[in-house]
Amino acid sequence: MLIDWTPNAKDPIPLYQQIVQYMKSKIRTGDWPVNSKLPPQRELAHIFQVNRSTLVTALDELIADGLLESKRGSGMWIANNTWSLLASPSQVNWNSYTETGMYSPNLPTVQQINRSEFHPGIIRLGTGELSPELIPSGPLKDLLCTLPAKHSLGYEEPKGLLYLRQQISSYLKTFGIDTPPSSILIVSGALQALQLICFGLLPNESGVLLERPSYLLSLKLFQSSNTEFSGIPMDEEGIHLASLLQQKKHFPASLLYTIPCFQNPTGTLMSEQRRQALFELCQKELLPIIEDDVYRDLWIDTPPPAPLKARDKNGLVIYIGSLSKSLSPGLRIGWIAGPAPVIERLADMKMQNDYGSSSLSQWAAAEWLASGLHQQHLGEIRHQLKIRRDTALSILEMHFSDIATWQVPQGGFYIWLTLIHPISLQKLFKSALNAGLLLNPGNLYDPLANRQLRLSYSYASLPDIKNGLHRLSGLIRSLQGNG
Ligand SMILES: Cc1ncc(COP(=O)(O)O)c(C=O)c1O
Missing domain, CATH: 1.10.10.10 (Winged helix-like DNA-binding domain superfamily/Winged helix DNA-binding domain)
Structure with missing residues (x-):
């Protein structure tokens, strides 16, 4: 309701x-x-x-x-x-x-989060989105105002605006992916990419291997097609290969889904060595890969290693990117780079779904990328994310060091907080909501993660991060009975 x-x-x-x-x-x-x-x-x-x-x-x-x-x-x-x-x-x-x-409803907690995000005054401590103050609204407004006079805003061709695909093809080259515009499909955000792949490439009741925890487990999308998931544990370098191999023996997997850069929800960055070994393993096992790289540009300390797709000579990897995390989720612009027959199939499906993404957004994205404004903006975002991450970490040091553990993320938005003593995440979620704090409980991303929270330093303002995290530590303590 x-x-x-x-x-x-x-x-x-x-x-x-x-x-x-x-x-x-x-x-x-x-x-x-x-x-x-x-x-x-x-x-x-x-x-x-x-x-x-x-x-x-x-x-x-x-x-x-x-x-x-x-x-x-x-x-x-x-x-x-x-x-x-x-x-x-x-x-x-x-x-x-x-x-x-045919769609299963979202998990009740996800529905509650989706509604509560818009409650006035709520502090969003888990939201995976840039803060409104980090979206470059001035330059975007200037750019958007010029578009209707310069370009026809009719339907675009099935794979999306050629000029945008050319810009994305050049952008992908900057980190080693050599894909022509004809092998790129523009989609309305990475979520639509996942939806098209799920309904266009996977037979009903397929098996998908993925990191545990994973963003994908919080979505009902794949469950709607009766997809079975098998979660592979991770360490600080990414997905654990021996477990992957072991799991693959028992589980009939159609593909592997992975988020190698600043993984949602753990923030883990897959190391160069792990990427290479994972790629070689999948090649040997003929296991196709969906590489979801929406956080790549959000590195804070040093640029991430080359994507899996950059190593791919035989069309093993389908690569997903998006402007949602680095520029604006409201534009709803993402892309899929993959083997030509896959792109043709998904483009045909997309035409059946929506006749293409908003042409206003496509032109805006194309001109934004062509202008060089994007690289300049990314520099600023990285600087701001560093300040936010370091602030969040210092508050965690101050108020959480005796009640939780965490890793320092090298980019992206998330800190995966593990509580030392278990408490009911449902109770914590509710009491936080009553106190005006919105949380993303870990068990949304792995049913077994019932001592974890996905914290985000990207959305709330700096004062809200400080105040919100401090208050959160108090709530956790009182639920643990030592507040
Ligand atoms: C790993 C990952 N993939 C895809 C998405 C969806 O992004 P978009 O806004 O581009 O649809 C998200 C958003 O949270 C995400 O974290």
Whole structure:
């Protein structure tokens, strides 16, 4: 149940009546179908940002009207038999449709995170995105304003705007990937790349090997196609090869998915040696690789080793990149570089899906890359990320050294925090949310990671990072019973 509204305290209508009207309109329009369950009262009061008694007054009125029903022990429901009270014709039960679509719903915690990110004043301690203050909005605005006068904004060709593919081809050469524009597909972010690969290249019920933990495990996308995952442990150099080989013996894998640069969620950078050995192993085993390299440009200390794709002479690797992490996720511009038949197949699928990514975004990305502004901007971002990472690390030293451990990331956004003593991550997530802190629990990325948090130093402002992390340490201590 999506609730992205709060009553207006300046409105002369009492808060509880505003809530009654809001809920009635949700029931009337069918947004909240009969038999749907309301969130628990505490949570609802938090979402509406009212105190509990205001909420209870509103709920009582709706119960009295027969619109809500309270079931002992199982919360509050939209009542079954009350549609006539709203003087409307009979209602379609959309629940029965929404439950049968081919997409599985997101994990409840992911849904909660997606909603809570937009609560005013919330401190986002796990968000994998550049802070608004790091997005170069001035130069982007100047560039965007010029586009409609200079370029036609019609549909683009199936693989995407040629001029952008040429820019990406030149950009890829800077770190050793030699791919012509004809072997590049423009996509609406790396997530769409994953979606096209999942539905276009993998048979139903395939097996995918991947690092454990991994970003991919937080997505329901691959689960929707009944893909089986097998997680391979990592060490400080990246995915563990002996375990990979061992696992491959028992698990029928169609491919390996890896994030070698500043991995999401651990921040690990795969070493040169490990990359070479991994590439050779996959070549020997004929195991295709999906290399997700969206964090490559965000190195802080030294540039990362060459990508796996740069070693690929036989079309073993499908390479994914994106402007989301380094420039702006709102542009929704990413790319896939791979063997020509794969790119043709995925381009055809993309045409079936959306007729191509926004041509405004494609032109903006192309001109941004062609202008040289990107390299200049990356220099600035690296400088800012260093300040943010070092600040986060100094706060961790100050307030977490007796309750958690972590590695120093050499780039990207993330610090993978491991709590020394286990606590309920669900309780921590909730109590942090009530205190205005939004967290990314580790078990989103590996069901077994129930002592971990993915912290990010990229999104919150510096004062919020300091204050938020300090408060988080207090919450962890109080849940451990020594606060
Ligand atoms: C490893 C990885 N791949 C892909 C994505 C999706 O990025 P995009 O915004 O380009 O779709 C993310 C975003 O968090 C990510 O961390």
